[in-house]
Amino acid sequence: xxxxxxxxxxxxxxxxxxxxxxxxxxxxxxxxxxxxxxxxxxxxxxxxxxxxxxxxxxxxxxxxxxxxxxxxxxxxxxxxxxxxxxxxxxxxxxxxxxxxxxxxxxxxxxxxxxxxxxxxxxxxxxxxxxxxxxxxxxxxxxxxxxxxxxxxxxxxxxxxxxxxxxxxxxxxxxxxxxxxxxxxxxxxxxxxxxxxxxxxxxxxxxxxxxxxxxxxxxxxxxxxxxxxxxxxxxxxxxxxxxxxxxxxxxxxxxxxxxxxxxxxxxxxxxxxxxxxxxxxxxxxx
Amino acid sequence: xxxxxxxxxxxxxxxxxxxxxxxxxxxxxxxxxxxxxxxxxxxxxxxxxxxxxxx
Numbered sequence: 656x657x658x659x660x661x662x663x664x665x666x667x668x669x670x671x672x673x674x675x676x677x678x679x680x681x682x683x684x685x686x687x688x689x690x691x692x693x694x695x696x697x698x699x700x701x702x703x704x705x706x707x708x709x710x711x712x713x714x715x716x717x718x719x720x721x722x723x724x725x726x727x728x729x730x731x732x733x734x735x736x737x738x739x740x741x742x743x744x745x746x747x748x749x750x751x752x753x754x755x756x757x758x759x760x761x762x763x764x765x766x767x768x769x770x771x772x773x774x775x776x777x778x779x780x781x782x783x784x785x786x787x788x789x790x791x792x793x794x795x796x797x798x799x800x801x802x803x804x805x806x807x808x809x810x811x812x813x814x815x816x817x818x819x820x821x822x823x824x825x826x827x828x829x830x831x832x833x834x835x836x837x838x839x840x841x842x843x844x845x846x847x848x849x850x851x852x853x854x855x856x857x858x859x860x861x862x863x864x865x866x867x868x869x870x871x872x873x874x875x876x877x878x879x880x881x882x883x884x885x886x887x888x889x890x891x892x893x894x895x896x897x898x899x900x901x902x903x904x905x906x907x908x909x910x911x912x913x914x915x916x917x918x919x920x921x922x923x924x925x926x927x928x929x930x931x932x933x934x935x936x937x938x939x940x
Numbered sequence: 941x942x943x944x945x946x947x948x949x950x951x952x953x954x955x956x957x958x959x960x961x962x963x964x965x966x967x968x969x970x971x972x973x974x975x976x977x978x979x980x981x982x983x984x985x986x987x988x989x990x991x992x993x994x995x
Contacts, residue, residue, distance in 0.1 A: 696948070705944045711979060715948050 695719075700792075704746050710906075717904035718746060724903045725749040727814045729802050729830055731778035732756070733765040733878070733888035734820035734844050734895060740768065741896035742818075743786045747903065749794045750786065752779045753810060755801040765885035802826055807833035816903060818842045818895055822878060824871040828937075831856070831864040835938040840902060843914075844895040848881045851891035854914035854929075855898045858938060861911045862929040865937040887919050942968035943975045946992070950981065953994045961990045 696704070696715055700722075707713050724747050728735050731754035742750055758766075758773045758781050766778075773781040779797035786795050802810060802821070811817055811833040819830045819841060827843060834841040834856065841856040843864050856863050894915065901907040916925045933939055942963050949959055963972050965988055973990055976983045980995040 701944060701948065702941065705941055709944050709947065714951050716951075 700746070703790075703792075707745065712906045713904065714906075717906050720905060721746045721900070721903050722748045724815045725751070725813065726899065726903070727751040727753065727810060727817045728820055729753050729817065729826065730820035730822065731768065731782045732762060732820065732822065733883070733885070734846060734892035735782070735818075736766050736768040737889050737892035738818050738820055738844075738896045738899070739782060739786055740789065741893065742899060743790045743793045743795070745900055746790065747793065747899075749796065751796040751798060751810070751814070752782055753798045753800060753802050754778045754782075755799055765883060765888045767885070767889075802829060804829045804832070808836055811839050812837045814839050816840045816842065816899060818844070818899055820844060820892065820895070824868075824875060827864060828871075832937045834858050835863055835865075842895050842898050842902070842909075844891050846888045846891040846917075847876060847878055847883055849884075849887060849919045851887065851917045851919070852914045853891060853894045853898060853910075853917070855902065855909040855911055857911065862913075862931045863935060863938040866932045866935045867914055867929040869932070869935070890919065891917060943972050946972055946976065947979070950976075950979075950992060950994050955994055957994050959992045959994065961992065963988050963990060 696718055700718070701708065704718055708715070708718060726742060726747050726749070728739050728750060731752045735752070739750060739752065756778050758769045758776050758778055760774060762769055763771065768782040768785050769778065777797070777799045779799050783795040783797045786793065798810065800806060803826070807829045811830070817830060817834050817839055819827055821827060821830065827845075831841065831843070835858045838858050841858065841864070843854040843856065845851055854864060854867060894917070898909045901909045910926065912930065913926045913928045916927050918925070931938065946959070946961050953959060961972065963969055969988055973983045973985050976990070976992045982993040982995065984991045
């Protein structure tokens with residue numbers, strides 16, 4: 656079994672705790688046996704998540720893996736909106752949001768976590784409020800900071816997964832480097848104009864973002880320059896959320912050693928193979 | 941919801957173990973045996989009483 660496939664099949668959270676507990680010496684006879692089994696889903700959880708639990712491969716264990724997961728979403732804008740909404744709705748236990756911006760009126764056509772009364776409010780606070788309404792069982796942690804090379808590692812360490820919904824190559828490279836250094840799985844995403852891409856990365860096991868894009872493209876444009884429609888960002892963010900749920904639940908394999916290139920004019924989805932680079936400054940060595 | 945609860949109960953059993961379910965009359969009478977068979981389990985039905993052997 657390859658490193659990547661074995662990593663896809665691992666159990667997280669409570670299951671790891673159970674495995675560790677199983678290795679401990681037997682307790683003294685007079686002590687009650689230690690409870691090592693993760694709490695099963697409550698009736699309220701079964702009802703809330705029933706439409707995903709009914710999927711043949713979406714087991715109670717898969718749902719508990721989601722409940723035990725910590726995910727950091729970088730950005731609280733157009734890509735982050737579907738990502739955070741679908742992850743909170745699905746029952747991911749802890750979601751961190753990183754963004755230093757406040758809500759502006761030009762955001763509202765493509766960022767459905769923010770509404771007109773939120774103008775001037777920090778995006779992470781605006782988003783957190785909506786997500787808490789959606790699912791009060793999820794812990795939302797807003798960080799009103801701009802992620803950069805100086806703070807990325809501290810934000811990423813300890814997470815089970817990072818989903819990069821930022822809008823600059825500088826931030827993407829900082830996130831990629833931090834995830835490689837910390838060994839935290841990463842789902843990259845981007846959308847501009849009528850196109851976008853999604854790439855899932857298991858650091859040091861599969862190709863990373865820097866392997867795919869060693870240097871920033873010279874002709875890279877921002878959404879402010881090239882424009883974007885709300886549904887275009889919505890499609891790419893939704894694909895990121897889907898990859899995240901596959902990875903966190905261990906129910907289906909994500910797309911690895913490749914990125915998905917999405918052309919929203921022709922509606923073509925293309926897998927572009929990427930291989931780890933021996934000279935990659937982020938993940939080699 | 942009856943099938944979801946039945947599915948979760950089956951997940952907690954070992955292969956070959958049996959789950960006996962009494963479902964409310966109505967849709968669940970049809971849905972639960974059909975979904976259980978589609979999942980590969982062995983199913984016998986006696987009215988609203990359904991016996992499922994986990995595959």
